[in-house]
Amino acid sequence: MxxxxxxxxxxxxxxxxxxxxxxxxxxxxxxxxxxxxxxxxxxxxxxxxxxxxxxxxxxxxxxxxxxxxxxxxxxxxxxxxxxxxxxxxxxxxxxxxxxxxxxxxxxxxxxxxxxxxxxxxxxxxxxxxxxxxxxxxxxxxxxxxxxxxxxxxxxxxxxxxxxxxxxxxxxxxxxxxxxxxxxxxxxxxxxxxxxxxxxxxxxxxxxxxxxxxxxxxxxxxxxxxxxxxxxxxxxxxxxxxxxxxxxxxxxxxVQKKLVRWRLQGVSPSAKPSADDKLFAEDAAADSKPVGRITSVGEVNENGVGMAMGYARRSHFDAGSVMVGKVGDVSYTAEVLPPIVGESPE
CATH class of the missing domain: 3.30.1360.120 (Probable tRNA modification gtpase trme; domain 1)
Known part of the structure; x- marks a missing residue:
């Protein structure tokens, strides 16, 4: 293309x-x-x-x-x-x-x-x-x-x-x-x-x-x-x-780490925002968040998008899934593998 x-x-x-x-x-x-x-x-x-x-x-x-x-x-x-x-x-x-x-x-x-x-x-x-x-x-x-x-x-x-x-x-x-x-x-x-x-x-x-x-x-x-x-x-x-x-x-x-998330189920008209919190999939209503969004990327017409932010140690491995909510719409956030970098050594 x-x-x-x-x-x-x-x-x-x-x-x-x-x-x-x-x-x-x-x-x-x-x-x-x-x-x-x-x-x-x-x-x-x-x-x-x-x-x-x-x-x-x-x-x-x-x-x-x-x-x-x-x-x-x-x-x-x-x-x-x-x-x-x-x-x-x-x-x-x-x-x-x-x-x-x-x-x-x-x-x-x-x-x-x-x-x-x-x-x-x-x-x-x-x-x-x-x-x-x-x-x-x-x-x-x-x-x-x-x-x-x-x-x-x-x-x-x-x-x-x-x-x-x-x-x-x-x-x-x-x-x-x-x-x-x-x-x-x-x-x-x-x-x-x-x-x-x-x-x-x-x-x-x-x-x-x-x-x-x-x-x-x-x-x-x-x-x-x-x-x-x-x-x-x-x-x-x-x-x-x-x-x-x-x-x-x-x-x-380290108890938290910056990660990339693949978002799914997002409403394109109501995207997540910086500082929105993410929770474990099976979290109780009064549970503490396990993630915090810092940057939100594009969300397409299918409700799939990208975001960056901090995940707690329990959820910062690739493949970890957490959930968020914008208004009445719930969505999932899956941690993506880190970008492979070149060592300075």
Whole structure:
């Protein structure tokens, strides 16, 4: 089936540059993944997905790190919703880096408003609801540098590329079209269909990627996001919060975990919402919930859809089934297998 290329403008992302002679040492001390092997050489550069952890091992940030001249670029979700007065992810990470930089030469530079983020998303226009439990492939993060635009392959969606252009660029379609051809992305034409943020998040949920500030906050531990293989190096040496992360790895005792659910029996006109609770199939009326939804994807005309959220330990294995209710309509939520990731080791 032919693919359609959707061009989607994202809200300003977390874009933070950490620069200076000691940027590598500082970032190494604040992140869960191995960043010392990243280099700024070549037109295409590998990156890593990583958590910024605080002293308690909680997720202060969730970003991709790429080596740039004299430092690193961190890219991630904005970190807060438009209805929240809290800090953006970039501000929280910058203040965190400043707090642990004493005499070192490492300066965080918030670049959120310097760039416009566009995603060329590949879709075959079929339903994004899951028809089976097949595990989808993940994308290794890379950054490709062209004149006037940087292209990023990130596992945000099953198939697509994110472009950072200077804010205010009026020729973004021509620039992205040129980069699309150079990057040999599957779009064969410069003609893009118009997409929106809702479509982006439907594909993100299908890919099982957590959006910081929505599915993941500084209240969560790294292992609760179920992305250890993609984000945590257990051989890199000391970093802030390592003791907690290593202890959880040794004990294997997280009590909740982020999962993808296949929903069935949903009314397309009354979808579940973020923070809706899910219960065990045979739960009594006064039972505690065993799941909480954080993101809801597409629901098709047959009442089949996708969602992400946290399942309790008793129900976070693939195949576990729980039930929810919207109004008078009950539906089931089946836990899907996790996305297979590439180990940073």
């Amino acid at each position: 032919a693919l359609t290329s959707y061009l989607i403008r994202l809200p300003s992302l977390c874009v933070l540059d950490l620069v200076g002679e000691d940027a590598t040492a500082i970032l190494h001390n604040l992140t869960t993944n191995q960043i010392k092997s990243l280099t700024a050489e070549g037109e295409t550069r590998d990156g890593v997905e990583t958590f910024i952890t605080n002293v308690r091992g909680k997720c202060l940030g969730h970003v991709f790190a790429f080596a740039i001249e004299n430092g690193f670029r961190l890219i991630g979700a904005p970190g807060i919703s438009g209805e929240t007065d809290g800090q953006r992810q970039s501000t929280a990470i910058a203040e965190h880096a400043d707090r642990y930089t004493i005499r070192e030469d490492a300066t965080p530079m918030i670049r959120d408003e310097d760039f416009a983020a566009w995603v060329v998303l590949q879709s075959n226009d079929t339903s994004l609801s899951v028809a089976d439990n097949s595990v989808q492939p993940t994308t290794k993060p890379t950054m490709t540098c062209y004149d006037g635009v940087d292209a990023y392959q990130l596992p945000w969606v099953p198939a697509g590329t994110m472009y950072l252009l200077p804010s205010g660029s009026e020729d973004h379609v021509d620039t992205i079209a040129a980069a699309t051809g150079a990057a040999a992305i599957s779009a064969e034409t410069a003609e893009f269909a118009v997409g929106d943020e809702v479509l982006f998040h439907q594909h993100r949920i299908a890919a099982g990627f957590p959006w910081y500030g929505v599915d993941l906050t500084d209240a969560h531990l790294p292992q609760e996001a179920d992305r250890e293989k993609q984000t945590i190096s257990f051989t890199k040496g000391c970093y802030l919060g390592q003791e907690t992360v290593a202890r959880l790895d040794a004990l294997g005792q």
